[in-house]
Amino acid sequence: xxxxxxxxxxxxxxxxxxxxxxxxxxxxxxxxxxxxxxxxxxxxxxxxxxxxxxxxxxxxxxxxxxxxxxxxxxxxxxxxxxxxxxxxxxxxxxxxxxxxxxxxxxxxxxxxxxxxxxxxxxxxxxxxxxxxxxxxxxxxxxxxxxxxxxxxxxxxxxxxxxxxxxxxxxxxxxxxxxxxxxxxxxxxxxxxxxxxxxxxxxxxxxxxxxxxxxxxxxxxxxxxxxxxxxxxxxxxxxxxxxxxxxxxxxxxxxxxxxxxxxxxxxxxxxxxxxxxxxxxxxxxxxxxxxxxxxxxxxxxxxxxxxxxxxxxxxxxxxx
Amino acid sequence: xxxxxxxxxxxxxxxxxxxxxxxxxxxxxxxxxxxxxxxxxxxxxxxxxxxxxxxxxxxxxxxxxxxxxxxxxxxxxxxxxxxxxxxxxxxxxxxxxxxxxxxxxxxxxxxxxxxxxxxxxxxxxxxxxxxxxxxxxxxxxxxxxxxxxxxxxxxxxxxxxxxxxxxxxxxxx
Numbered sequence: 001x002x003x004x005x006x007x008x009x010x011x012x013x014x015x016x017x018x019x020x021x022x023x024x025x026x027x028x029x030x031x032x033x034x035x036x037x038x039x040x041x042x043x044x045x046x047x048x049x050x051x052x053x054x055x056x057x058x059x060x061x062x063x064x065x066x067x068x069x070x071x072x073x074x075x076x077x078x079x080x081x082x083x084x085x086x087x088x089x090x091x092x093x094x095x096x097x098x099x100x101x102x103x104x105x106x107x108x109x110x111x112x113x114x115x116x117x118x119x120x121x122x123x124x125x126x127x128x129x130x131x132x133x134x135x136x137x138x139x140x141x142x143x144x145x146x147x148x149x150x151x152x153x154x155x156x157x158x159x160x161x162x163x164x165x166x167x168x169x170x171x172x173x174x175x176x177x178x179x180x181x182x183x184x185x186x187x188x189x190x191x192x193x194x195x196x197x198x199x200x201x202x203x204x205x206x207x208x209x210x211x212x213x214x215x216x217x218x219x220x221x222x223x224x225x226x227x228x229x230x231x232x233x234x235x236x237x238x239x240x241x242x243x244x245x246x247x248x249x250x251x252x253x254x255x256x257x258x259x260x261x262x263x264x265x266x267x268x269x270x271x272x273x274x275x276x277x278x279x280x281x282x283x284x285x286x287x288x289x290x291x292x293x294x295x296x297x298x299x300x301x302x303x304x305x306x307x308x309x310x311x312x313x314x315x316x317x318x319x
Numbered sequence: 320x321x322x323x324x325x326x327x328x329x330x331x332x333x334x335x336x337x338x339x340x341x342x343x344x345x346x347x348x349x350x351x352x353x354x355x356x357x358x359x360x361x362x363x364x365x366x367x368x369x370x371x372x373x374x375x376x377x378x379x380x381x382x383x384x385x386x387x388x389x390x391x392x393x394x395x396x397x398x399x400x401x402x403x404x405x406x407x408x409x410x411x412x413x414x415x416x417x418x419x420x421x422x423x424x425x426x427x428x429x430x431x432x433x434x435x436x437x438x439x440x441x442x443x444x445x446x447x448x449x450x451x452x453x454x455x456x457x458x459x460x461x462x463x464x465x466x467x468x469x470x471x472x473x474x475x476x477x478x479x480x481x482x483x484x485x486x487x488x489x490x491x492x
Contacts, residue, residue: 011392028396035380035399043406044433047383049393314383318392 004126007135011319014126014139015312017148018189026193030158033311037304039076049314050079053110057083058100059142060116065278066142066152069302070113073309079111097121098128105129111138111317119145138316140309146182151312152277153186155305157194159297160232162304163273167191173200173226174217176236176258176285177207183277184236185215192216202226203258206247223257223264230268235260235276238285251284261287265295273297329462331474331482334445335362338461339369342412342443345459348372350410350441355427356380356398358416358474361482362445366414377402379413384426400430407435412459416474418444421455446484448472 003020007013012025039047055074057067067083074081086100101112114122122141129137143149164170172191178184178201191199192215201212202220212219220226227233238254248254265272274290276298282288291298352374354363360378367374382397413427424442431437443459448466466472471489476482 031396032393035397038399038401042433043435047433048429049383049388314393318388318394 004123004130007319009319012316013135013319014122015150015316016123016126016139016141018150018153018186018193019148021150021189021193023193023195026154026157026190029154029308029311029315030161032315033154033158033304033307036076036307036310036314039310040303040306046076046078048078050074050077050110050317053077053079053317054108055079055081055111055113055313056104056109057081057142058086058104058112058114059084060086060097060114060118060121061143062087063115063143066115067113069305070140070142070151070309073306073313074111074113076306077310077314079313082109097124101125101128105134105137109137111140111313113140113142114144115142116144119147121145140312140316143182146180146185148186149182149277150186151305151309152183153190154312155301155308156183156187156234156275156277157190158304158308159275159301160191160273162300163297164231167194167196170196170231171198171200171229172196172232172234173202173220173230174234174236175202175223175226175260177238178203178212178236179207179209180239181236184234187234188215188217200226200230204248204254223260224267227264228267230272233260233265233268233272233274235274235280235286237277237279238281240281251281255284255287259283259285259287260290262289262293265290275301278302327464328472328484328486329446329464331445331484334461334484335365335369335482338362338443338445338459339366341459341461342366343370346370346372346412346441347410349374350412351375351377351402351404352412352414352443353377353379353402353427353431355413355415355423358445359414361474361476362416362443363414365482366412366443375404377404377411379427379430381423381426381430384430386422386426402434405435406431406437409435409437410439410441411437412441412443414443416445417472418442418447418455418457418460419450421451421453424455425453445474445482446472 005014005016071081121144126139174184199217201217274296352363352367354360363376367376379400380398441458444457445461447460447463469489471487473485473487
């Protein structure tokens with residue numbers, strides 16, 4: 001079966017996951033994002049690429065930040081943006097996901113940006129559109145369950161390439177709650193596809209997937225060993241509900257072992273960069289001195305994220 | 320393969336000198352030269368060095384302003400538009416290598432206005448091959464020629480900086 005993200009010519013038409021996406025498609029997105037980064041410096045902060053297109057932000061799960069960055073990206077491309085907070089409307093009246101989609105297609109939607117707590121929901125929508133010959137309607141996954149968050153993965157890749165140029169020769173550590181993190185999954189797939197020399201995951205065993213080695217990573221449970229010689233450290237958000245579920249003793253205990261401090265970071269390379277997808281829990285997974293320190297690129301990540309989302313939207317919309 | 324005899328292709332360096340001579344008496348000494356990527360950028364740089372006065376050189380990539388996005392998508396990697404001077408109130412000479420339908424020039428003018436309101440925009444082209452589909456007329460032309468619709472005229476630059484023109488079959492036809 002054909003990769004549902006690609007059209008008959010092998011071009012990207014939906015963005016659902018970075019898993020199985022060819023390296024040249026990923027590189028094309030990163031290359032396309034670079035010139036978009038400067039549009040915010042213009043007198044008129046937009047370009048007319050998606051003029052007249054209707055982008056529906058379909059958020060079945062709340063996320064103000066992700067929704068906002070997609071909204072800014074679409075508006076900088078001159079699209080019309082319609083935000084739908086689905087929790088509060090149709091599903092509570094019993095409408096199915098695909099009925100909601102069909103109704104919005106009937107309102108001439110051109111693109112859906114989908115966030116859903118169920119893994120596979122954006123995939124289901126894309127397959128439904130493909131099956132009904134609505135190939136002019138495109139889907140972007142803005143995070144589905146524990147599965148994938150491809151635009152976050154891409155902006156992380158963009159950030160790493162911006163500061164480090166090449167992926168070969170790099171050692172990248174992903175630290176924390178890998179088990180529940182769609183961000184980690186997407187990033188790891190992207191890093192291995194682009195030929196990163198060594199990808200490490202560091203975290204307590206209870207927060208690492210049981211067969212994580214199968215993703216081509218080295219596993220560490222000790223921060224000192226795992227951070228030694230790293231070029232890039234990606235901290236993951238520790239969701240507070242994990243503490244309630246007996247996976248972890250306490251936030252203080254977690255910080256002691258896995259919270260990133262200047263002291264722990266000292267074993268990484270001197271020019272290491274520290275990343276975090278946000279929102280941060282200061283004093284839980286990262287110390288303020290690191291988050292606000294000289295090695296942190298957490299705020300540039302946010303800026304790059306808009307350019308990367310502009311690139312994704314303008315590529316899929318044209319295919 | 321075409322049965323027609325190959326068109327007479329002008330020498331790019333000779334066309335550049337002719338273009339510069341036509342611009343010399345007319346172009347404002349402080350005018351900015353904005354080259355359309357990629358060939359126009361090379362021509363703009365050369366003209367700025369050849370002509371008297373201080374001419375800031377800018378670069379424009381019209382990918383986001385093209386009228387064929389719905390048909391062709393965003394295939395090639397766009398370059399960053401870099402003007403490096405204040406567009407508001409500026410005298411600008413837009414520079415391209417080959418003028419054909421006029422669609423790139425339309426896109427470039429639209430893009431320039433998103434940076435500010437220039438005082439005036441003129442158009443200089445190395446080669447005018449006719450075939451306009453929009454009401455666009457160049458102010459300065461290096462050489463004129465007529466070639467068949469299925470041929471494309473391509474400017475290239477060798478490592479030493481010398482420009483040359485060649486005729487190629489139009490991609491996609």
